Amino acid sequence: MEIHKYEKWWLVFGGGTLLVFLIVLGVSAFHGGTHPNNSKWTINYEKVDEIAPFDNPGVHKVEGKDWDYEVVLVAQAFAYTPMEIEIPVGSKVRFIATTKDVIHGLGIAGTNINLMLEPGYVSEKITTVDEVGEYTIVCNEYCGTGHALMYSTLKVVDPNDNSN
Amino acid sequence: MTKQKKSSDDNLKGTLFATFGVGLVIIIVWVYCFDLFIGRF
Amino acid sequence: MTTATKETTQSTITTSVKEKIEKVDRRDAKLALAHIYVAFIALFLGGIAGLLQVLVRSGSFDLPSFINYYQVLTVHGVLLGLVLTTFFIMGFQAAGVSRSCGTFTDKQRAIGWAGFWVSTVGLVAAAAMILTNEASVLYTFYAPLQAHWIYYLGLALVIVGSWLSSLAQVMRFNQWRKEHKGQTTPLLGFMVVVNNFLWFVATLGVAVEVLVQLIPWSLGLVERVDVLLSRTLFWYFGHALVYFWLLPAYMIWYVVIPKVIGGKIFSDALAKLSFMLFLILSVPVGLHHQFTEPGIDPLWKFIQTILTMFVVVPSLMTAFSLFATFELRGRELGGKGIFGWFKKLPWNDSRFLLPFIAMVAFIPGGATGIVNASYQLNELVHNTIWVTGHFHLTVATGVALTYIGAAFWLIPHLNGRKLTKRANSMANCVGILWAIGMAIMSGAMHVAGLLGAPRRSAYSTYGGSEQATEWISYQVAQAIGGSILFIAILIITALIIYVSFFAPKGEEEFPIGEVAAGSAPTPAILENFKVWGVIMIAVIIFAYTIPIFDIINNSPLGSVGYKLW
Numbered sequence: 001m002e003i004h005k006y007e008k009w010w011l012v013f014g015g016g017t018l019l020v021f022l023i024v025l026g027v028s029a030f031h032g033g034t035h036p037n038n039s040k041w042t043i044n045y046e047k048v049d050e051i052a053p054f055d056n057p058g059v060h061k062v063e064g065k066d067w068d069y070e071v072v073l074v075a076q077a078f079a080y081t082p083m084e085i086e087i088p089v090g091s092k093v094r095f096i097a098t099t100k101d102v103i104h105g106l107g108i109a110g111t112n113i114n115l116m117l118e119p120g121y122v123s124e125k126i127t128t129v130d131e132v133g134e135y136t137i138v139c140n141e142y143c144g145t146g147h148a149l150m151y152s153t154l155k156v157v158d159p160n161d162n163s164n
Numbered sequence: 165m166t167k168q169k170k171s172s173d174d175n176l177k178g179t180l181f182a183t184f185g186v187g188l189v190i191i192i193v194w195v196y197c198f199d200l201f202i203g204r205f
Numbered sequence: 206m207t208t209a210t211k212e213t214t215q216s217t218i219t220t221s222v223k224e225k226i227e228k229v230d231r232r233d234a235k236l237a238l239a240h241i242y243v244a245f246i247a248l249f250l251g252g253i254a255g256l257l258q259v260l261v262r263s264g265s266f267d268l269p270s271f272i273n274y275y276q277v278l279t280v281h282g283v284l285l286g287l288v289l290t291t292f293f294i295m296g297f298q299a300a301g302v303s304r305s306c307g308t309f310t311d312k313q314r315a316i317g318w319a320g321f322w323v324s325t326v327g328l329v330a331a332a333a334m335i336l337t338n339e340a341s342v343l344y345t346f347y348a349p350l351q352a353h354w355i356y357y358l359g360l361a362l363v364i365v366g367s368w369l370s371s372l373a374q375v376m377r378f379n380q381w382r383k384e385h386k387g388q389t390t391p392l393l394g395f396m397v398v399v400n401n402f403l404w405f406v407a408t409l410g411v412a413v414e415v416l417v418q419l420i421p422w423s424l425g426l427v428e429r430v431d432v433l434l435s436r437t438l439f440w441y442f443g444h445a446l447v448y449f450w451l452l453p454a455y456m457i458w459y460v461v462i463p464k465v466i467g468g469k470i471f472s473d474a475l476a477k478l479s480f481m482l483f484l485i486l487s488v489p490v491g492l493h494h495q496f497t498e499p500g501i502d503p504l505w506k507f508i509q510t511i512l513t514m515f516v517v518v519p520s521l522m523t524a525f526s527l528f529a530t531f532e533l534r535g536r537e538l539g540g541k542g543i544f545g546w547f548k549k550l551p552w553n554d555s556r557f558l559l560p561f562i563a564m565v566a567f568i569p570g571g572a573t574g575i576v577n578a579s580y581q582l583n584e585l586v587h588n589t590i591w592v593t594g595h596f597h598l599t600v601a602t603g604v605a606l607t608y609i610g611a612a613f614w615l616i617p618h619l620n621g622r623k624l625t626k627r628a629n630s631m632a633n634c635v636g637i638l639w640a641i642g643m644a645i646m647s648g649a650m651h652v653a654g655l656l657g658a659p660r661r662s663a664y665s666t667y668g669g670s671e672q673a674t675e676w677i678s679y680q681v682a683q684a685i686g687g688s689i690l691f692i693a694i695l696i697i698t699a700l701i702i703y704v705s706f707f708a709p710k711g712e713e714e715f716p717i718g719e720v721a722a723g724s725a726p727t728p729a730i731l732e733n734f735k736v737w738g739v740i741m742i743a744v745i746i747f748a749y750t751i752p753i754f755d756i757i758n759n760s761p762l763g764s765v766g767y768k769l770w
Contacts, residue, residue, distance in 0.1 A: 001555065002725045003473045006180040007525045014187050014521040018514040018575075021194060025580045034581045037494040038503040042761035077769050093403030102349050102767050103432065105588050109657025109672045110205045114497050114584040118432055119349060121499035126204045136670040140588035140659035143341055144769025145273060146352065148665035172420070175536060178543050179528040186524050186568050193572040200655065201585050 012089055037115050037123050038161045045119040048074060048100045057081045065124055066092070073097035074102040075117050078146030080137060086155045089132050105140035116141060130155045215328075229715060230308035234619035236317045237303075238705075240296025241612060241619075243325065245701045246287045248609075251284030252694035259687030262680045262767030264664050268542070273661040277342045282361030283335065283360075285302030288328055288429050288452045291363060293608045295370040297453055298397045300619060302374045304715050305391035306381040313380075327362025330355050341770040343661065345439065348430045352767025354423040361415045362676065369552030371401035389727050392473055393460045393717060398720070399480040400452040401577040401732065405612050406741065407445030407488050414438035422766060433500045433756050440491035441749065448487040448516075450600050452480065454607040457560055458527055461611065463718030465556045470718040471526040474727040479519035479526075481731060485741040487518035488578025489748030496583040500759065505752045506580065512748060513578040520571060527564065533721070538559040553697055555632030556626075556716070557611025562636045563603045565669045566643065570598030573651065588661070591654020604645050606636065609697055612714050623711035624704060631700055638693040654681035659686070 028034050048054045055074045059082075068091040074081045075097060097106050099117040103159055106115040107125065110133070115123040139150035229237065254277045261274055270273060299317055303309060309317065333355070338358035352518040364374045370578050376603035378394045414435050459476045463469055470476065492509040495501055535546020551557050573595040576582050586592060617624050625634075643718065654660070659674035667673035 001478070001728055001731075002472075002527075004174070004176060004529070005178050006183075007475075007529075008322075009180065010183040010187075010525050011518070011521060013184065013338040014190075015518060016190055019189055020714060021575070021579060022511055022514055023511065024198070025582070026507065029503070029581055033505045036353070036506070036581050036584050037228075037499055039499040040502075040759060041499070042759060045761050045764070046762070048534075064209070066296075079769075086463075086736070094463055102764075103347055107657060107659060110204065112201060114587045116495075116498040116587075117497060118436075119764045120432065122561070123499045129204065129205050134671065136657070136667050136672045138657070138659050138662075138667060140273065140662070142278075142347075142661045143351075144767070145274070145275070146511060148659075148662040151665075151667045153668075153670070167492055174529075174533060176529050176532055178532045178535075178546055179525060181543055182528045183525050186521075189568055190572045191577060191601075193569065194576055197576045197579075197585060197655075201582050204585070 007078050008119040010140055013157045021051070037125060039124040040120055041122040041124070042120055043098055045098070045100060047096055053096060054098060059087060065094075069093045071095045072158060073106065073152070075106065075139070075150075076100040076146050077102060077104075078150040080106075080139075080150065082152065084155065085137075085152045086111055086157055087129055088159045089131055089156050090128065092126070092128045095125045095127075097124075098120060102143050103141050103151070104143050105137050105138070107140040109136045109138060111154075113134055114140070129154075132156050132161075209765045227304075227715075229303045229384045231297060231716070232314060232539060232663060233309050236309075236314060236321065237296040237300035238729060239246035239318075239321055240292045240299065240614065242705070243328070243415055244293035244296065244408060244608075245379075245612065247284040247292065248290040248694060249698045251281050251289060252691055253518075253561050254278070254281035254284065256687060256691040259680075259684040260391040262664050263286060263684035264677055264680065265684075273338060273341055275343065275661075276335060276338055278661060279343050279652060281336050281339050283331065285427060285605075286344050287363060288358070289605070289608075290368050290600075291324070293402070293612070294449070294453045295324075295606070297456075297615065298374050298400070298565035299370065300615060300715070301456065302377050302397050303443065305393040309373060309377050310380070313376050315371040316369050316376070320366045320371075320373065322366070323369060323675045324363045324366025327364075327366060330358070330362065331359030331463055332700065338770070339692070344399065345413035347418065347439075347442070348422070348435045348768050349431050350770075351768055354420055357415045357419045357423060360452065361420075362498055362734050364412065368408070372406060375401055376396070376462055384515065389473065390468065390732055392476060392720075393456060394621050394757045395477060395732065396452065396456045396460070396733070399484050400449060400456075402738065403445060403452070403484050404449045406745070407442050407449065410438045410441030410488075410491075411443075414442075421424070429765055431569065431760050432752070432755070432764050433498070433762065436495065437491070437501070437505060437577070437662075437753060437756055440494040441488065442491070444491045445487040447600060448483055450604045452483060453481075454560075454563065454604045455523060457611050458523070458564065459606050459717050462527070462557060462560055463530050464716035465533075465554060466531065468530050468537070468557060469721035471529045471533070471721060472724050473720045473724065474731060475522060475526055477731040478524045482519040482522075483516065484737055485744055486512060486519075489745045490578075492582070492748075492752065493578040493580075497587045501752055501758060502755060505755075506747070509748055510578060510580045511631065512744070513574075517571070517575065521593035524568075547724075551634065552628075555610060555629045557637065558616050558633050559613075559639075560607045562640050563606040563610070566598045566606070566640070570603055574599060582589055588656055588659060588742060589654035590650045590658045590660045591673060593660045594650030594654060597643060597647045602639065603685055604648075606639055608637065613700060618700065618715045619709055621710055621712070622708040623713050625708060628700060628703060628708065631696060635693050635700070636698050638689055638696070642686045642689030642693060646690065649679040649682035649686065678759075700705040 039159040137152040340352035490513040535549040538549040540549045541547030
């Protein structure tokens with residue numbers, strides 16, 4: 001089979017580009033730790049309210065861990081608990097979330113926090129919230145009639161700013 | 165035999181540029197998104 | 206001496222066979238047309254649904270109280286994602302096989318008709334469930350939202366019907382091979398068989414999901430369903446599905462377009478190689494739809510990221526072949542310089558212009574697809590409306606506009622009419638409207654998606670949030686683009702009715718390109734389905750065994766069904 005010389009150049013250039021993408025992604029993920037949701041934690045989704053930490057949803061300051069805050073979120077049709085999350089800027093946060101019924105999404109607009117919440121599984125993401133702002137948390141997986149009414153808010157605040 | 169050689173010598177400069185243009189689009193879109201990703205938490 | 210005589214006889218036979226099959230047999234044409242008509246009814250109705258969606262999302266329009274937004278969304282996805290595509294593909298492929306390999310035997314044609322009716326019955330059943338609001342679960346029907354069992358059964362029948370249609374096409378191709386031992390197979394027939402093979406292996410995943418998990422569960426025979434397993438089976442199917450849509454468009458690009466522009470197929474061997482690469486790589490990439498899901502090992506997600514990048518390569522090859530076909534023809538017509546050939550292409554011919562616009566749309570569509578599949582970058586875009594923007598460039602333009610452009614000559618070819626000059630100009634208008642409407646709609650979707658706007662959501666201000674306010678201005682732009690697309694769909698529908706029933710009687714060509722003289726013969730290995738089939742299965746087993754074993758092994762309590770609409 002003959003391949004035109006320019007086609008060889010093109011395949012080397014195109015294939016090489018894809019290879020570079022893969023290397024950048026791979027190093028950033030497996031060395032830099034930027035994996036998407038990789039939790040394997042399972043739970044009885046019918047008893048979420050009785051099982052720690054979901055028996056106490058909200059923002060919790062923690063000591064002696066690799067992160068400063070744990071944010072525990074529970075999703076159900078068609079609301080999140082809690083409705084508002086406030087965290088000081090620069091904190092390292094572990095988001096922990098699950099659902100009590102169908103599949104929901106947890107997308108925090110303007111951030112890389114984007115998790116599928118599936119019944120029976122706990123989804124997790126650890127990140128440092130390094131920019132002040134108000135971020136809308138939306139359910140981004142169809143869950144029923146009230147899907148578009150399902151939201152919450154993440155407020156990343158500067159504790160030294162007394163203007164409010 | 166001579167015919168085969170001829171087709172390898174076809175003038176495909178435009179094709180070369182066009183495909184590299186496609187490659188450029190791929191790179192620009194990807195790098196832009198990667199940069200956004202890096203900039204967000 | 207003997208060899209020479211033999212060759213002459215053979216070439217005489219080939220010529221006479223060619224003359225005999227230049228027109229699709231009337232009986233085969235009816236089978237193809239039946240499929241194509243259903244496809245375009247689906248386009249019209251699905252288009253109405255699409256228009257309603259963009260209007261609702263603009264915030265200035267409310268649906269009447271007896272219709273639910275997600276019901277409309279389900280109609281849109283099922284009609285355009287499953288019905289338009291599957292029916293057009295089966296119609297086009299039946300015509301393509303009949304045209305390139307010869308007319309079907311009565312038995313093959315009967316199997317084809319059985320396929321059509323099984324699919325159609327399934328479609329009607331599923332449609333009845335959607336319209337009675339028993340199945341507002343979208344076309345991806347993610348458990349534990351639970352639709353009526355008839356909805357799942359209906360969709361399963363659509364697929365079973367397509368298996369029968371595919372079978373008839375494969376049988377005709379095999380018959381050609383038996384009758385022409387040792388010869389290079391007709392490119393179009395070969396491509397059809399690759400696509401059917403791919404389709405069969407891919408649909409096994411969704412068939413298991415529906416038949417083993419969802420139907421017994423929705424009937425109440427079992428109480429609980431393994432949600433993650435069902436999603437994984439769906440996406441085993443779901444990404445190969447997009448290649449099942451794409452390959453017929455590639456068939457038109459590779460085989461039909463060269464003839465339309467008066468050029469040659471750049472290389473039979475490279476075209477076949479790219480199709481075989483699609484065959485082995487289209488299925489074992491489904492996990493790239495599940496990056497943000499829990500319960501799946503990151504290593505396997507990344508392995509499938511790598512495989513997804515591999516499946517880009519046959520598209521890179523395709524881009525080269527197509528540009529080369531254009532350039533060689535343009536230079537033949539006197540195009541000078543690096544891009545002079547470009548001006549020589551037949552821009553007034555809708556058979557060329559529409560698929561050309563489709564190809565152009567596929568370039569950014571492919572680029573954004575690479576972002577989607579880039580493992581952690583998926584967090585940036587997953588379930589945002591960026592994804593909707595992406596597949597409106599790929600499937601709703603790259604694929605659909607190619608199909609639409611083909612239907613305008615294929616229907617008259619099949620029913621003995623002509624695509625008139627005026628109809629051709631109208632078709633060109635469709636192409637331009639589509640390009641403008643889609644650029645606006647899809648562009649706005651991409652931007653809003655990067656700002657975090659979710660897909661598959663009715664209008665919402667999210668409690669007056671500042672970010673949501675920003676999204677809404679882009680939703681207005683989407684409504685403008687979507688309205689332009691709807692106007693295009695109205696013209697398409699009128700044109701389809703015209704070429705089906707009113708255009709003047711005559712002969713319209715089914716263009717099939719020939720391979721460039723002097724291009725090297727196709728190595729036999731490229732036509733060996735056993736070898737490529739074994740590689741395909743091996744890659745699938747490699748990519749999926751451990752993830753599925755893990756999912757089953759670590760599965761939590763299953764889910765009962767919910768009807769939350």
